[in-house]
Amino acid sequence: MSSSKGRTVDTASLDGLRGVAAVWVMVFHCFIYSPFPIDLQGSSIMPLFFLLSGFSLMLAYGHRFAEAPSTAPVRSLLGPFLQNRLARTYPTYFLCSAFAAPLWWAGYYGDGTTGGLLTSAAASVLLASTAACFAFGVPLDGPGWTVCTLFVMWVAFPWSARSAKRCGSSAALVRKLVQCYYLQLLLVFAVFVPVLLFLGY
DSSP states (O other): OBOTTSOBOOOHHHHHHHHHHHHHHHHHHHHHTSSSOOOOOGGGGHHHHHHHHHHHHHHHHHHHHHTOOTTSOTHHHHHHHHHHHHHHHHHHHHHHHHHHHHHHHTTSSSOOOHHHHHHHHHHHHTTOTTTTTTTTOOOSSTTHHHHHHHHHHHHHHHHHHHHHHTTOSHHHHHHHHHHHHHHHHHHHHHHHHHHHHHHOO
């Protein structure tokens, strides 16, 4: 894969790692929905996919966002970036959601009601399921939560890419990532613990 500066980066090992992780998640789902529901912790593999996605995006776009002139704020690059991301993912995501709608009616997924279908369809089309903590329903296509989560990350990417480039060294970047990890952990507890205690979510 070529980086945004024209250097070639060998990503073959990442493709292999992504393949192993994908098979792991597939086997996890096969077991969890079987008569022998062994939890292989497939959900714990998802951060790896997000990490690999961020690495690939940094190779492709990092230089562009990091060195955008001050006269062209990073937010001005967000529109074209999101357009490219949606062009690559949205058609397949939307098609899978449309195919999943009959399963909703059949009661296989969701609550089977028209109201539930409409709110989940709206949340799916607007990629708002994750951002709204599934308040409007789960996506029509179960794995669609991944795209909804990535969309939130894509919106933040131009700023996070520039921030990462400004660290100057790998050690400084690692320190910043560790700080961000603990901040998001605090955010998760601050949001979900009250929701669990008071709303039973």
